[in-house]
Amino acid sequence: MNDVTRPAVEWRDVTKRYADGHLALDSVNLAVAPGECLAILGTSGSGKTTLLKLVNRLIEPTSGVVLVHGKATTEWDTIKLRRSIGYVIQESGLMPHLDSKENVALGLRVRGVGSGERERKAESMLELVGLEAARIGPLRPHQLSGGQRQRVGVARALAIEPDLILMDEPFGALDPITRRELQKEFDALRKRLGKTVILVTHDIREAFALADRLAVMDQGRLVQVGTAEALMARPANAFVESFLEDARAVPTSAGRTGS
Amino acid sequence: MREFGELAYSLRGELLNATAAHLVLVLEAVGIAALIAIPLGVAASRSAVVERVALTLANVLQTIPSLALLGFLLIVFRGAIGKPPALAALVIYALLPIVKNTLLGLRGIEPSIVEAARGLGMTSPQRLRHVELPLAVPSILGGIRLATVASVGMAAIAALIGAEGLGRFIFRGVSLADSRLILLGAVPSALLALACDAGLGELEHRLDPKSGGASAGWTGRLRMGLIAVLALLAGWGFLNEWRAAGTAENVVRIGSKDSAEPILLGHMLADLIEAETGRPVDRRLNLGGTLVCFNALERGGLDVYVEYTGTALTTILGQPPVNDPIEAREIVARNLEPRGVRMLEPLGFENTFAILMRRTEAEERGVRTISDLAGQSSSLRAGFGPEFMNRADGYPGLVEAYGLRFAGAAREMDRNLLYEAVRQGSIDVAAGDSTDGRVAALDLVVLEDDRRYFPPYEAVPLVRASILENDTKLAETLNRLAGQIDAATMRRLNAEVDGKKRDPREVAREFLQERGLLGP
Numbered sequence: 001m002n003d004v005t006r007p008a009v010e011w012r013d014v015t016k017r018y019a020d021g022h023l024a025l026d027s028v029n030l031a032v033a034p035g036e037c038l039a040i041l042g043t044s045g046s047g048k049t050t051l052l053k054l055v056n057r058l059i060e061p062t063s064g065v066v067l068v069h070g071k072a073t074t075e076w077d078t079i080k081l082r083r084s085i086g087y088v089i090q091e092s093g094l095m096p097h098l099d100s101k102e103n104v105a106l107g108l109r110v111r112g113v114g115s116g117e118r119e120r121k122a123e124s125m126l127e128l129v130g131l132e133a134a135r136i137g138p139l140r141p142h143q144l145s146g147g148q149r150q151r152v153g154v155a156r157a158l159a160i161e162p163d164l165i166l167m168d169e170p171f172g173a174l175d176p177i178t179r180r181e182l183q184k185e186f187d188a189l190r191k192r193l194g195k196t197v198i199l200v201t202h203d204i205r206e207a208f209a210l211a212d213r214l215a216v217m218d219q220g221r222l223v224q225v226g227t228a229e230a231l232m233a234r235p236a237n238a239f240v241e242s243f244l245e246d247a248r249a250v251p252t253s254a255g256r257t258g259s
Numbered sequence: 260m261r262e263f264g265e266l267a268y269s270l271r272g273e274l275l276n277a278t279a280a281h282l283v284l285v286l287e288a289v290g291i292a293a294l295i296a297i298p299l300g301v302a303a304s305r306s307a308v309v310e311r312v313a314l315t316l317a318n319v320l321q322t323i324p325s326l327a328l329l330g331f332l333l334i335v336f337r338g339a340i341g342k343p344p345a346l347a348a349l350v351i352y353a354l355l356p357i358v359k360n361t362l363l364g365l366r367g368i369e370p371s372i373v374e375a376a377r378g379l380g381m382t383s384p385q386r387l388r389h390v391e392l393p394l395a396v397p398s399i400l401g402g403i404r405l406a407t408v409a410s411v412g413m414a415a416i417a418a419l420i421g422a423e424g425l426g427r428f429i430f431r432g433v434s435l436a437d438s439r440l441i442l443l444g445a446v447p448s449a450l451l452a453l454a455c456d457a458g459l460g461e462l463e464h465r466l467d468p469k470s471g472g473a474s475a476g477w478t479g480r481l482r483m484g485l486i487a488v489l490a491l492l493a494g495w496g497f498l499n500e501w502r503a504a505g506t507a508e509n510v511v512r513i514g515s516k517d518s519a520e521p522i523l524l525g526h527m528l529a530d531l532i533e534a535e536t537g538r539p540v541d542r543r544l545n546l547g548g549t550l551v552c553f554n555a556l557e558r559g560g561l562d563v564y565v566e567y568t569g570t571a572l573t574t575i576l577g578q579p580p581v582n583d584p585i586e587a588r589e590i591v592a593r594n595l596e597p598r599g600v601r602m603l604e605p606l607g608f609e610n611t612f613a614i615l616m617r618r619t620e621a622e623e624r625g626v627r628t629i630s631d632l633a634g635q636s637s638s639l640r641a642g643f644g645p646e647f648m649n650r651a652d653g654y655p656g657l658v659e660a661y662g663l664r665f666a667g668a669a670r671e672m673d674r675n676l677l678y679e680a681v682r683q684g685s686i687d688v689a690a691g692d693s694t695d696g697r698v699a700a701l702d703l704v705v706l707e708d709d710r711r712y713f714p715p716y717e718a719v720p721l722v723r724a725s726i727l728e729n730d731t732k733l734a735e736t737l738n739r740l741a742g743q744i745d746a747a748t749m750r751r752l753n754a755e756v757d758g759k760k761r762d763p764r765e766v767a768r769e770f771l772q773e774r775g776l777l778g779p
């Protein structure tokens with residue numbers, strides 16, 4: 001993190017048009033600083049997930065460049081790029097045929113890490129996300145609660161010790177109480193580990209709770225970028241304003257954002 | 260029912276071996292099919308072109324009628340009968356369900372899981388190995404289960420081309436019109452299918468990540484028990500096969516077509532060879548028809564079988580029938596010689612169409628030959644089988660050759676009902692089989708074909724010339740039956756098997772002993 005001039009991730013004039021003609025992203029320019037947590041906020045279909053998947057090259061841009069650690073994704077070896085980035089998705093994306101420990105260790109396994117080290121690492125990661133490794137380790141995803149699954153998903157992303165973590169609606173499928181709890185824990189964990197996080201969400205309160213800055217997307221265009229306070233003070237347009245209404249209704253959750 | 264139990268008990272050894280061989284054939288076929296179909300399914304899931312080609316091909320192969328496929332494979336395998344073509348046929352039929360289910364299993368994986376695997380930086384082969392194939396296992400096993408159950412049924416048909424298994428009982432039962440034998444093959448075959456279904460179902464259940472474990476309670480235990488029984492049975496089958504492979508040296512393979520008479524003759528030749536030459540004999544009796552037998556003989560899958568000169572002339576050589584028996588024999592011998600097949604001496608009887616009447620009626624009317632019939636035919640009612648009615652060399656030719664005019668139109672009825680119909684007097688004249696056991700049993704007579712309208716069908720052993728070359732004793736032994744069996748004797752022996760349901764092997768041995776043909 002010594003290179004303060006170089007963003008962890010940068011989108012330069014990125015446009016994505018799908019084969020069916022749908023324009024998902026329209027000349028987006030955006031940068032994420034190292035150690036920062038950026039929330040990409042928008043309604044469904046706004047292009048926020050597309051923006052995220054450009055980073056680990058699950059999607060290729062139609063035009064423009066995406067830079068990760070200063071290097072264009074097209075210059076990266078795709079497999080190496082993905083192995084250096086943590087990835088957490090909604091419904092966790094855990095492998096149903098593997099137990100929790102094996103799921104956490106999967107990223108290490110495909111990188112050829114030996115089984116003993118994998119095991120140790122997986123156990124410590126489970127503990128790190130607040131799961132009892134001895135009890136949860138041998139259980140398969142269908143035997144876990146939704147919150148436990150999501151924790152395992154986070155542990156899996158952390159296991160490869162990435163500088164950068166991408167999260168796509170990570171807590172979206174959870175009940176509100178579990179969600180708040182996980183958000184709080186994750187926020188603490190992230191700050192302790194100093195990771196760069198890009199978080200896609202449609203939930204303004206989640207964005208306020210976790211992110212340093214928010215990027216609001218609407219129909220493929222980046223509408224406004226800034227801190228929660230900046231957005232609250234000067235919403236760029238009516239769309240941002242309507243989004244913020246939800247957060248204003250619960251002033252307590254907005255109160256803690258200035259970090 | 261009690262009789263059935265006794266038969267099953269008396270054949271228990273053969274039944275166990277046949278069941279084991281049946282299972283082994285199925286397992287080998289499905290195993291080979293899986294080795295081909297799973298990679299094909301994987302390739303199909305990766306490429307739309309492969310998918311289209313693989314599924315179309317597998318679909319088309321699936322629609323080929325089984326008998327046509329077996330016939331075709333006999334040609335491909337150059338007449339080698341028995342296991343290789345049977346295995347190939349079963350493999351071909353087993354491909355489709357496995358390819359399809361592999362493809363479905365891979366396609367059915369949740370997109371979020373595939374995406375997570377990609378996001379983890381797994382290469383395509385890693386995804387296949389660590390994620391996609393393990394998750395497709397239940398579906399693939401489902402395909403294997405479908406293929407296995409279908410193959411158990413299919414494998415029975417393979418007996419027509421000499422493959423071992425339960426089909427041998429079924430077709431023996433069909434040939435000898437003995438329903439007990441049919442059941443003896445069909446019941447274990449059905450049980451085998453059910454056991455395979457339950458056993459593989461249990462494996463499928465255990466390997467499903469979402470259930471992950473044995474079925475609860477006694478069903479799980481029962482199914483595991485079934486798997487154990489199947490494994491033992493398969494082990495026994497493999498052992499048998501392995502032991503048989505060791506004794507293949509200098510064995511004489513004797514074939515026969517699928518009815519009582521050729522089966523009896525096959526057993527006679529086999530017994531003679533065993534007794535006289537000491538060479539081991541493989542009895543591949545009850546094969547599905549003339550061409551199966553002859554192709555196998557010509558190409559080395561069989562060494563000996565009994566043919567009829569008329570059939571050899573028309574069906575094998577594709578020549579017009581010849582009415583003089585000696586000329587027919589000469590043509591057959593001359594034409595088979597360059598194909599490496601020797602015709603031995605005739606056994607002494609003909610199996611041809613025979614015009615039948617009640618003995619009493621024939622004697623009253625003084626009818627001995629078909630010509631005698633001509634003057635009286637207007638007061639006699641006739642009945643014939645559908646084939647005879649419609650063949651140019653059947654009914655239409657017959658009435659013309661002898662100038663017959665029966666009372667009313669000739670009745671067309673099932674061949675097997677004709678004998679009884681004549682005896683009961685619902686018809687007076689019928690065309691039957693000259694050596695059918697029922698001719699004697701029902702007190703009928705065969706009218707002499709004095710104008711030689713029906714071509715001669717003399718029974719003659721056909722032998723692969725190469726096995727006679729360095730074994731003069733063998734030729735001599737095979738010729739011992741020459742002229743030994745006249746039509747009346749053959750009818751009597753057939754009646755023992757068809758009528759009294761006796762074991763053809765036993766009847767054949769008895770005959771050889773009666774005639775003192777088995778040596779001192």
